[in-house]
Every structure is written in structure tokens, then in C-alpha cells.
Amino acid sequence: MPSPLEIVRVPVLSDNYAWLVHDPGSGTTMALDPGEAQPLLDAAAARGLAIGEVWNTHWHPDHVGGNAAIVAATGARVVGPEAERGKIGQLDVGLGEGDSATLGDHVAAVMTVPGHTQGHIAFHFAGDGAIFTGDTLFAMGCGRLFEGTPSDMFGNMQRYAALPPETRVYCGHEYTLSNGRYALVAEPDNAAIRERMVEVEARRAAGEPTVPTTIGAELATNPFLRARSVEELAERRQAKDVFRG
Known part of the structure; x- marks a missing residue:
């Protein structure tokens, strides 16, 4: 049984929430939907964590605006919707409906949830009873x-x-x-x-x-x-x- 995910709410911009998600078992940490970089980098540093991945639910700037600076600071891999690859800078791994994303020992099912943007995805960690729904x-x-x-x-x-x-x-x-x-x-x-x-x-x-x-x-x-x-x-x-x- 994997250790429970540690999920930290990180306020960014005016009313956004980004999320710092850490798997204690593997030591892996990701930043989800970083509208800006520094609050995520500070939150990770305060906890002695190293961000290794950035996950995006969709392309809007208030969700991806911190990607480049986090990558520059940490070398993190960027994961996000393949359908929005052209709108998300530095996307390393593109995902869609039926795919999965892993954070250490934890697996998230990827759901394509269009409407807000047409390539929008959600990450459902069924084993952890958690879902990241973006906008x-x-x-x-x-x-x-x-x-x-x-x-x-x-x-x-x-x-x-x-x-x-x-x-x-x-x-x-x-x-x-x-x-x-x-x-x-x-x-x-x-x-x-x-x-x-x-x-x-x-x-x-x-x-x-x-x-x-x-x-x-x-x-x-x-x-x-x-x-x-x-x-x-x-x-x-x-x-x-x-x-x-």
C-alpha cells in the first residue's frame, strides 16, 4: 500500500489554487497548474521537497504561466493534455482520455473533460480518493x-x-x-x-x-x-x- 499523497494548496495570482503533490514513498513531487512559479518553488523549499514534474489540466495562462520558470529552476518534466500541446510550452508528455499518469507509486487516470477548453483533462487518483478538476x-x-x-x-x-x-x-x-x-x-x-x-x-x-x-x-x-x-x-x-x- 503506497504512503498517502501529501497535497498542499498553494494560492497563486488573485484567486487561483495551484497544488503541490508529494509521494512520500518515492520522494517524488509535482506542481499542478502553476499559474506562477515562485509560490510553488517556495512551498517545496519550505518542506524540503524537489519538484520533479509539472502537471497541467489545460492551457490557460493562469494554469501554465509558471511552467517555464519551474522547469528552469528544477529541470522538471511537464505533463499535460496532448490536444493542447501547441498552446502549452515545453510539454514533454501529452495525455488524453484513457491514459494514466504516475507520481511515484500513485496512478492517476486521465479524463478528457472538454468545454472550458476542448483539450482540458482531469487527473483522478482513485486509490487516493482524489481528483484534480482544473477549471x-x-x-x-x-x-x-x-x-x-x-x-x-x-x-x-x-x-x-x-x-x-x-x-x-x-x-x-x-x-x-x-x-x-x-x-x-x-x-x-x-x-x-x-x-x-x-x-x-x-x-x-x-x-x-x-x-x-x-x-x-x-x-x-x-x-x-x-x-x-x-x-x-x-x-x-x-x-x-x-x-x-
Whole structure:
């Protein structure tokens, strides 16, 4: 049985989260979605870790902006979506649906989850009960459809909803407060949303993070994961895009 992964939340830019993921058994460490380099390098140095890999879920600059500097500082290997190779600098290993990525003794299944970007991937460490969803599934929300369709995102939500409810969800932004305010409008009779928002508001007022979340929490409170059809998801996504709550 591999030693449990050590997962460190690293705030970057204005509201992004990058992740430092370490396998104690092998000593292997990777930086996931580093929007900028220095916070990841500092977090690793503070723990006596050496970053050997960079993993990207998609090409947006707030998720890959630190790649080059981390590679320059550490010689790390860059892993990411093959479909977005032309948009991600220094991509060494391109992956897609059905592939796997390994971090020491831990294996992540790669899921292609289009919509936010068409090559977007997620990394599911089933054995660790963890998934890194980038900008597709957020706490109480989902990503904007910059390159894809509501059908794409609805398919992603169906796949996420089928995961074990205890699965921890590590996403790319601290959007929970604004997502929750929209969720209250989308499902005004959902008591679970109201209850969750009490905690979310308290955490944010104290400057504390609300991520990671779990699939179970999202099944109860996320209006996009709970959408019953492509049409309902499309309606909710369009409404959220202009929501000012």
C-alpha cells in the first residue's frame, strides 16, 4: 500500500489554487497548474521537497504561466493534455482520455473533460480518493464554456457525479462564495445550499479557503452537477455568466 499523497494548496495570482503533490514513498513531487512559479518553488523549499514534474489540466495562462520558470529552476518534466500541446510550452508528455499518469507509486487516470477548453483533462487518483478538476468542476460551480458546449459540460458533470461521494475535489479557483450565491438563486428551496453557505461565508470572512470539496458535497449543493439535462445546465450556465450576486 503506497504512503498517502501529501497535497498542499498553494494560492497563486488573485484567486487561483495551484497544488503541490508529494509521494512520500518515492520522494517524488509535482506542481499542478502553476499559474506562477515562485509560490510553488517556495512551498517545496519550505518542506524540503524537489519538484520533479509539472502537471497541467489545460492551457490557460493562469494554469501554465509558471511552467517555464519551474522547469528552469528544477529541470522538471511537464505533463499535460496532448490536444493542447501547441498552446502549452515545453510539454514533454501529452495525455488524453484513457491514459494514466504516475507520481511515484500513485496512478492517476486521465479524463478528457472538454468545454472550458476542448483539450482540458482531469487527473483522478482513485486509490487516493482524489481528483484534480482544473477549471471544470468547482465548489458549487462549473467552468465557463469558452471553447465547448453545454453538452460537453453536462457530460463532464455526469462523469463526476458517478465518482464515489467521498472523493476529494481539488479545483483551480476560490470561487465558492460567488458560486454559492448563484446556487441560492438557482435552487432557492435547497436547504443544503443554505446550510453550506453559512460555513462558506464564515470561512471567507476569516480569510480561510473552501477547497478542497467532495463529490458528495457537490451532489447536494452544486446546481451544475445537479442539472437534470443539457438544457438545464445550459440555462444555469448562461444565467451564472451574467449573475452579479
